[in-house]
Amino acid sequence: TTHPVGQREPNLWGIYDMHGNTYEWCQDWYEVYSADPVTDPKGPRTGDHRTIRGGGFSNAPEYLQSARRSSVSPEFSRHSYGFRVVRDIASP
Numbered sequence: 001t002t003h004p005v006g007q008r009e010p011n012l013w014g015i016y017d018m019h020g021n022t023y024e025w026c027q028d029w030y031e032v033y034s035a036d037p038v039t040d041p042k043g044p045r046t047g048d049h050r051t052i053r054g055g056g057f058s059n060a061p062e063y064l065q066s067a068r069r070s071s072v073s074p075e076f077s078r079h080s081y082g083f084r085v086v087r088d089i090a091s092p
Helices: none
Strands: 021-027 048-052 069-072
Touching: 021 069
Parallel strands: none
Antiparallel strands: 021 048, 048 069
């Protein structure tokens, strides 16, 4: 099962719970990456499948990577899929 967020140490970039809790639904439509190197690929404007990343609690350790990405229909749900709520924090 999933665990409460923020209970473990952050990674080197200060991000908590990036691997192994749930796959994260992304806003990006899925497309196979080009073989050519690209910085910050934007992906297609529309599509049939969304991108999910990160691996879930029911996966083997080799799948628990933020770089790991798969495609899923937006109509499909699973107990190991979730999303990350993000907000800007005002500067001090």
